[in-house]
Amino acid sequence: MSARERCDALLEQTLGEHASFREGQQEAILAVVDDRARVLVVQRTGWGKSLVYFLSTRILRDQGSGPTLLISPLLSLMRDQLLMASRLGVRAKTINSANVDEWAEIDRALHANEVDLLLVSPERLGNERFRERTLGLVDRGVGLFVVDEAHCISDWGHDFRPDYRRIGRLIKRLPQGVPLLATTATANNRVIDDIGEQLGEDLVSIRGPLTRESLRLQVIELPGQAERLAWLAQNVPDLPGSGIVYCLTVADCQRVAGWLSGRGVSVDAYYGNLDPESRLQLEDRLRRNEVKALVATVALGMGFDKPDLGFVIHFQRPPSAIAYYQQIGRAGRELDDAAVVLLHGREDDEIANHFIDTAFPREDNLRSVLTEIEGSDGLRKRQLEARINLSGSQIEKCLKTLELDEAIYKDGSSYVRSTNPWAPDRERIANVIGQRRTELERIRAFTETNDCLMQFLAAELDDPAPGACGRCANCVGPFVPTAPDEDILAEAAAFLRRSFLPIEPRKRWPPEGAGEHSGAIAKGLQAAEGRTLSISGDAGWGRLVADAKDGEERFDQKLVDAAAQLVRGAWQPNPPPGWVTAIPSLRTNLVPDFAERLANALSLPYRESILKVHEKPPQRDMENSVQQARNVIDAFEAQPAEISADPVLLVDDVIDSRWSMTVCAALLREAGSGPVYPLALAASAPGKR
16 A cells, blocks of 8 residues: 555545545655655644644554654643544653653663654753663654644744754764654744755745634734733623633732633633643533633743634733734634734733843853853852842753853752853844834734735745735724723723732741752741732832832832732731831832831831841842842841830832742841731742743
8 A cells, every 4th residue: 555545545544534635745645655855834823733743653663663753832732732642543752840750660661662752842862861861762763753833843933942952963863764844933034944944955845725724813002011901801702612811910810810710711821831631621611611711821832732722812912923823723613703912011022121131141140050060070050049140940041051051960969060162142032122123013013904804914925925814803893892881991901900919928947058058948937927918010009109219219109008008908807907117228218118107097007127237239130049148148137125025017119039028027037026027019920931
């Protein structure tokens, strides 16, 4: 039986009699299995790229080839792909962070040739044990090498991932004649050219139209978060089926989900730092239509497959038109009609610029990390935090960059300097950042265009024949309201001013120690759980806090009233506080002034029970927990004469690391106070995706 006949038979076996390939699918399979070619497939989401590599794997294995090695970026994508593989009779296994207990058995099955396809994340390629044992598969005779979401290889791709740089080195190890298949739905000409350079000569490109006929697009400008929250509450319940609401930050996911849930809309928040099991459960709930929507960051992106997803809404504008196209591709795969709505507002540019500015570690930071490692026998990440004033995430980025540049290597849990010379690739970094700025301008242009919205996106992806869709709001007029109901808007504004967050007490001193402080914090010296009134700069009280921090002489009386209402109403710490004190500063009287006014509003005494005895740099300049703790550990002294045995409200303005609160609470408890309840006007804004 020829490969073409085997293709047809396997397709019917999987999808039923009379099933037929989409244009380009069989062409790609035959290029892999007959020609042993290196193939790049660029096709719209929902086209069926995974069918190509699973059928190719099945045919190659039947011909006696070795197993397929598939590099795939996301856990949700892996899970869906394993389900499809089983339907095709492909014995597929995955090695990832969620199945550590299965690694040994998978390794045994690989060596016994009982696995047809091994699916791994690019990050796994950086694991020394994995490279030494499992990647021996490449040298022994891999049958097919697959790179899914191949735009991640390219610096110019919308979701470039540093670990994908390891793939080029792996490709060079492929034995002669081993076919390679790379797939993506979001690659313009520049990305395709870059992928081609990295995957080798004679790359066969199979490219199709990117327009999605089932999607109806609309763009709505609603500058404030209150307007967008109100719009969601008014419209999400009436949208068809279930869907995704995308937000740019974790904090916004939590806020939007809380707002909609409070109004009886069944939603859950979804983001990258949830544990794997929780993420899988949430994905299953959406697939089974047990929720109206998941309110998600881009962690729910590439590869999440729900063919009947009815809508995708963006609470904020994404950083590029190409990223936007990728995200809306979750909707309407097997529907005739799906709603896609982009809301955008005043904070979009600020968030986008933050991600651009932090995309690459600064050269001076890289050199600092490298210098510390170079002067040692090897350092762990925690040890670097104790030596360098950089955040944990900044140090991680530096370590990742230096490791991929082969300037350092990992020995157990420590990083060691290699013998390779190192110099930063300044030109590449400048070019990539410039491209990101251009992409930001293009997505702004998308929100302002009067032309067909789908045609605009297709043109951004260099679709060879973009045309007007005849379905979007620009082509035929709005299909959802463009402004929220005034009554719901008032409720949304009130909700934003009730977005209180807990302050969890710290229970241990930093791992690397801070002076005499190390190990567990004695229970009798710990703070109680506290509260923050807002997130710094947010659409609730956060802007008033930020305005005062920018130069006002005192905090607005509205903040005093709101804090008093929080203590008396939503919070009600028990036993109730009997007095109020503040964390002082040698530079400003903002916080003590606010705390004294709050004490008056609560009819409680105010006491200056803590003194600032050493001038230290602002905590906002301290980048990680070890540095933050050391910065305040000896900065304050308690005043026993001003301390009562009653519970106390300990007030600060903006809380980030919690170390000032932790240290001052310990001083108060040690001097005889009752339970210490931290209260901050704002928490620093988180930016995790």
